[in-house]
Amino acid sequence: MTTTPRAVDLHQVVKAFPSVRAVDGVDLAIERGETVALLGRNGAGKSTTISMLLGLDEPDEGSVRLFGTTPERAVRAGLVGAMLQDGRPISRVTVRELIGFVGRTYPRPMPVAEALALAGLTEQADRRVDRLSGGQVQRVRFALALAGNPGLIVLDEPTAALDVEARQAFWDSMRAYARRGNTVLFSTHYLQEADANADRIVVIDHGRIVADGTVEELKRAAGGTLVSFDLAGEGSGWLAGLPGVTAVEIRGDRASLRSEDSDATVVALAGRGAVRGLRVEATSLETAFLTLTSGASGTDASGTASAAPGSARARVTTAPATTPPSATTDEMESV
Numbered sequence: 134m135t136t137t138p139r140a141v142d143l144h145q146v147v148k149a150f151p152s153v154r155a156v157d158g159v160d161l162a163i164e165r166g167e168t169v170a171l172l173g174r175n176g177a178g179k180s181t182t183i184s185m186l187l188g189l190d191e192p193d194e195g196s197v198r199l200f201g202t203t204p205e206r207a208v209r210a211g212l213v214g215a216m217l218q219d220g221r222p223i224s225r226v227t228v229r230e231l232i233g234f235v236g237r238t239y240p241r242p243m244p245v246a247e248a249l250a251l252a253g254l255t256e257q258a259d260r261r262v263d264r265l266s267g268g269q270v271q272r273v274r275f276a277l278a279l280a281g282n283p284g285l286i287v288l289d290e291p292t293a294a295l296d297v298e299a300r301q302a303f304w305d306s307m308r309a310y311a312r313r314g315n316t317v318l319f320s321t322h323y324l325q326e327a328d329a330n331a332d333r334i335v336v337i338d339h340g341r342i343v344a345d346g347t348v349e350e351l352k353r354a355a356g357g358t359l360v361s362f363d364l365a366g367e368g369s370g371w372l373a374g375l376p377g378v379t380a381v382e383i384r385g386d387r388a389s390l391r392s393e394d395s396d397a398t399v400v401a402l403a404g405r406g407a408v409r410g411l412r413v414e415a416t417s418l419e420t421a422f423l424t425l426t427s428g429a430s431g432t433d434a435s436g437t438a439s440a441a442p443g444s445a446r447a448r449v450t451t452a453p454a455t456t457p458p459s460a461t462t463d464e465m466e467s468v
């Protein structure tokens with residue numbers, strides 16, 4: 134029985150520069166049809182990973198396969214299109230000419246009209262590239278990534294220089310391409326973009342994958358839900374043992390519990406009559422991201438160490454009551 138190769142298969146990929154191990158044992162498998170966001174801070178290793186994925190850079194260790202073949206072969210066959218951070222397209226030609234020219238270098242190009250429509254450039258087709266706005270040039274770069282009719286496109290921070298409207302238009306185009314059953318991998322710093330446009334988010338930090346899953350899974354891995362209430366003079370020693378609780382923080386008279394099972398936590402609190410000022414808040418993606426990437430160099434690659442249900446013992450921390458409540462969720466410690 135033969136199985137269809139994945140769109141992307143990175144196995145234990147390492148890239149070390151003299152001063153830093155930029156990519157440190159990355160495993161990344163992307164099925165055909167998935168849209169995956171690679172999320173990480175500056176210097177996390179996103180661009181280096183993408184360079185190796187596209188065959189622009191050789192890994193020191195590990196293997197990279199795209200559609201079951203090498204990146205070089207996949208790119209030459211037009212199976213992969215890319216939009217990288219730098220590089221401006223040739224400018225003294227029209228948009229239509231440029232896309233047609235690049236498409237002809239591939240064995241089975243996308244029809245020019247189709248690439249123009251997908252990138253939202255039909256109206257600008259006969260304008261010279263050097264007369265376009267920054268947002269429109271970015272769309273041209275997207276159309277060029279589509280020119281070879283690829284089943285996978287790789288976008289390195291595609292919206293970095295775009296205003297809100299241009300960004301929205303860009304993602305509309307990207308989603309239209311993905312809806313055709315194609316595979317997309319994009320890197321971004323923007324949590325909202327990852328949340329809104331990806332089926333799955335891979336968080337990279339210090340060259341390692343520290344989390345990989347849906348937004349909901351990431352939030353759970355970062356400690357699920359925040360349950361807070363007024364202690365009203367009660368001691369706090371019992372809180373860490375409540376069901377679902379992975380972290381406890383006391384600020385003055387207010388207790389904040391991070392829970393992987395907020396229903397069970399709330400029921401247990403109610404059983405103790407501890408419901409004064411009770412609040413249950415979902416962890417935001419931003420909080421999850423900060424939790425997953427803070428001090429993550431020592432985290433195991435699965436990224437689930439801080440949230441293994443049943444195995445976690447909650448750590449209790451205390452802080453002065455004067456600390457602004459808005460800081461609470463980001464500063465809690467998980468174990």
Ligand SMILES: Nc1ncnc2c1ncn2[C@@H]1O[C@H](COP(=O)(O)OP(=O)(O)OP(=O)(O)O)[C@@H](O)[C@H]1O
Nearest residue numbers: 150151153155173174175176177178179180181182
């Ligand atoms: N050619 C190079 N030579 C030496 N160090 C490099 C080189 N390229 C990248 N690095 C280093 O490797 C690390 C990862 O860089 P990389 O560009 O992959 O991160 P990134 O996540 O894409 O960051 P950003 O969001 O800022 O683009 C950084 O510490 C960077 O300084």
